[in-house]
Amino acid sequence: MIRKWMLGSVVCTSLIFGCASQADQPQVDIGDRHGNLRDAQEHIVxxxxxxxxxxxxxxxxxxxxxARAKELLSQANDELRLAADTANEHER
Incomplete structure (x- = not known):
C-alpha cells in the first residue's frame, strides 16, 4: 500500500513540475530595436x-x-526583457 502511495506521489510531482517548466518557457518578445538583446533571447529559447x-x-x-538550467534560462530571458524595457525608458 505504501509503495503504491509513493509511486502515485512521484507521478503527481513529476506532472506538476513538468507543467510548471512548460509554463515558464521563454519567448522572444524583444523587437528589432534592440537587436543584440533580441539575438540573446533567441539563443535562450x-x-x-x-x-x-x-x-x-x-x-x-x-x-x-x-530542470534547474531551464529555470535559470527563463530568469535570464526575463532579465533581458527588463533590460530592453529599461533602455526604452531612457531613450530620447
Missing part, C-alpha cells in the same frame, strides 16, 4: 528547447540539473 530534448532523450534522469 533555443537552449531551453535543447535542454528539453536532452531531458526527453535521457528520460529525465539528469538529477534535476536540466
Amino acid at each position: 533555443q537552449a531551453w528547447r535543447l535542454v528539453g530534448e536532452a531531458q526527453r532523450d535521457n528520460d529525465s534522469r539528469l538529477g534535476g540539473h536540466a
Whole structure:
C-alpha cells in the first residue's frame, strides 16, 4: 500500500513540475530595436528547447540539473526583457 502511495506521489510531482517548466518557457518578445538583446533571447529559447530534448532523450534522469538550467534560462530571458524595457525608458 505504501509503495503504491509513493509511486502515485512521484507521478503527481513529476506532472506538476513538468507543467510548471512548460509554463515558464521563454519567448522572444524583444523587437528589432534592440537587436543584440533580441539575438540573446533567441539563443535562450533555443537552449531551453535543447535542454528539453536532452531531458526527453535521457528520460529525465539528469538529477534535476536540466530542470534547474531551464529555470535559470527563463530568469535570464526575463532579465533581458527588463533590460530592453529599461533602455526604452531612457531613450530620447
